[in-house]
Amino acid sequence: NAGVTQTPKFRVLKTGQSMTLLCAQDMNHEYMYWYRQDPGMGLRLIHYSVGEGTTAKGEVPDGYNVSRLKKQNFLLGLESAAPSQTSVYFCASSSGQGEVDEQFFGPGTRLTVL
């Protein structure tokens, strides 16, 4: 099992360009999440999904959109990239069941916006 995979691993954008980050999981998890990680700050939740066809806003959703058309995939879109969106983006998934419901993370995407 590959677990949680993310593409691409690295990307450099110019201000105003758009891109889509792809997350895929093969654990049949219901819940999926997009976080960003910045130096000196904790992981911040951008958007999440509790099942196929559903999405919800997290703590820092502005400037991002998401889609969950298939259970195994969760896409994060940047419509018009800004330098403030330079960050490491992590996708995670969890079963949505049980008391612990630990999250499993992908390897991350390092995005630089110039």
Place this chain on the structure above:
Amino acid sequence: GQNIDQPTEMTATEGAIVQINCTYQTSGFNGLFWYQQHAGEAPTFLSYNVLDGLEEKGRFSSFLSRSKGYSYLLLKELQMKDSASYLCAVKDSNYQLIWGAGTKLIIKP
């Protein structure tokens, strides 16, 4: 607001014991998590506490006091591979994880 506090960086010696503290103020509490994150890699789950007390898992133990809003992660018999950041996270009343900024642990031989 919600807040998770951890020391930014700690240094310890190979073979020794280190305690990493975490204090939290959140809207509701549905469990506390510790994750390990090696540089340039993804966070991986270490431990979970929801009741007061100590949970032991091999060389790692995690303690929780809900009344004090306090947890610690105890690492014994430190190895060089334990050099990493340790992230404390609390599941709030909305069942979302609120994350601390992490503690970078440096192990010296």
